[in-house]
Amino acid sequence: DTAVSQTPKYLVTQMGNDKSIKCEQNLGHDTMYWYKQDSKKFLKIMFSYNNKELIINETVPNRFSPKSPDKAHLNLHINSLELGDSAVYFCASSLGRSGELFFGEGSRLTVL
Amino acid sequence: KNQVEQSPQSLIILEGKNCTLQCNYTVSPFSNLRWYKQDTGRGPVSLTIMTFSENTKSNGRYTATLDADTKQSSLHITASQLSDSASYICVVSAGYQKVTFGTGTKLQVIP
Numbered sequence: 074d075t076a077v078s079q080t081p082k083y084l085v086t087q088m089g090n091d092k093s094i095k096c097e098q099n100l101g102h103d104t105m106y107w108y109k110q111d112s113k114k115f116l117k118i119m120f121s122y123n124n125k126e127l128i129i130n131e132t133v134p135n136r137f138s139p140k141s142p143d144k145a146h147l148n149l150h151i152n153s154l155e156l157g158d159s160a161v162y163f164c165a166s167s168l169g170r171s172g173e174l175f176f177g178e179g180s181r182l183t184v185l
Numbered sequence: 186k187n188q189v190e191q192s193p194q195s196l197i198i199l200e201g202k203n204c205t206l207q208c209n210y211t212v213s214p215f216s217n218l219r220w221y222k223q224d225t226g227r228g229p230v231s232l233t234i235m236t237f238s239e240n241t242k243s244n245g246r247y248t249a250t251l252d253a254d255t256k257q258s259s260l261h262i263t264a265s266q267l268s269d270s271a272s273y274i275c276v277v278s279a280g281y282q283k284v285t286f287g288t289g290t291k292l293q294v295i296p
Contacts, residue, residue, distance in 0.1 A: 077228070113288070114223075114272055114288075114289050114291070115286065115288055115289070116229070116274065116286045117286070118284065163228055163229075165228070171216060171217070171278050171284075173219065173231050173234065174221075174229070174231070174276075174284075175231075176228030176229050176230070177228050178226075178227055178228050179226070179227070179228055
């Protein structure tokens with residue numbers, strides 16, 4: 074019974090394509106996040122939503138657009154994929170804005 | 186600028202040995218500090234949380250310390266096991282929603 078689940082786990086696509094990654098949490102948390110982990114394993118926050126409202130939007134190209142249909146879901150859509158977008162994307166959730174982060178298993182995106 | 190630096194970058198130890206990982210931060214104002222363990226191909230999982238008033242906290246074979254004056258934390262692993270092989274990430278919260286991740290220490294435990 075996975076707490077934070079994201080799909081797909083692996084995604085291989087060509088440059089210029091548009092793709093989406095979905096995330097769902099069943100923990101009853103009110104805050105959800107998207108993180109990007111690069112090849113050096115550094116985790117960097119991209120977006121944060123609290124009760125469906127965008128509260129953090131770091132310096133991320135506007136090709137990346139998050140969407141939160143409800144508190145339990147936060148999806149990430151990426152337009153016009155570039156080689157530099159290749160990374161592992163982690164979804165996370167927390168109770169409150171400074172609570173413990175619960176991460177999903179990650180989605181490895183490879184852009185060819 | 187808020188920063189979290191970890192050392193060493195990587196570490197190889199023999200099974201059964203102890204090791205200590207370091208975390209130095211310049212995050213202000215300090216709210217709490219967490220250590221996360223990230224197994225290869227998995228998401229990070231929280232090991233401990235330290236608040237300003239706590240000096241030491243244990244979670245099984247993991248013991249975290251915090252010195253708020255020098256802005257340093259350590260994670261000590263006792264009697265290491267092969268399953269301890271992972272990346273360990275120090276994460277410092279500065280008040281409301283401001284979280285800074287360290288670069289991590291990659292630990293490899295060998296038989």
